[in-house]
Amino acid sequence: MTDPAIVLIGPMGAGKSSIGKKLARALGTTFTDSDGLIVRDHGPIEQIFTEHGEARFRALEREAVDQALSRGGVVALGGGAVLDPDTQRRLGAHRVVLLTVSEQTVASRLAGTRRPLLQGEDPVRRWREVSESRRQLYESLAAARFDTSTGRIQDIVDAIAAWAQEGTP
Template sequence: MTERAIVLIGPMGAGKTSVGKRLAKELGLSFYDSDAAVVREHGPIDRLFAEHGEAHFRALERGAVRAGLAQGGVVSLGGGAVLDPETQRDLSAHRVVLLTVRPETVPSRIRRTRRPLLQDEDPVARWNALYEQRRETYERLADAAFDTSVGPLQDVVTAVASWVRGDTA
């Protein structure tokens, strides 16, 4: 069996990629981003949505998630990846960290976004709706949660690393 990964989940704009890269470096582990893997293999996500639809993207994403979990290390998942029932089952074998962000912090993080699900007249309202739809799933799957809304990003990385090492409860 593969070593248990440290999996970062949460809404768009929570900092999963930024925290994940730094966390992997701090822990001396590899880093894998499921969205980046899809882009590398299949092209830009916004184009995949436009040309093939969300269902096609989600199937590609599922394959990327499976590959990342098999690799181990620190794995960052796209915001909607946790909607897949197989992914939810797979996550039970790993350490899952939920990164949260307060709604009032979101506008500055999603400004000028190309994220397909936020291409709406009011991207912030759309983000809030998506987060509310997914919140229970995020919370149910997570072993620990850390907020990324304020303070230096390194503080979040340090807190997550301490949790991974068992330094904190």
């Protein structure tokens, strides 16, 4: 097995992909986005949800997470990837970072979203419901937590990199 990955988890809109790319660069390692693997191999996530349903998407997501974790480096997981019990077990072998974001900040990040779980009249209310339903799980899986609501993205990346370089699994 490769070295343990640094795995970014958290709610939709927390910045897992954008921070993950910069973090991998800062640490001189690879970056893999589980949602990116799904899109590359199976097409747009919205289309998978529409044509095949959430259960099929979650099965594809589990495969993508396994692939991403086996690569090591920095891995960003989709917000709901942690719902899978096998994924939860696999995360025990990795360094898991929870990225959080305030509702006020995420409102601007989700403007015009096409995310399947946020469709409807009030995407921010739906985000709140989904995020709150997963909060305890996120917290139980994470070894560290960083808020992405304010401040420069580079400062957040630097703080996570410093944590990662401490070497504590």
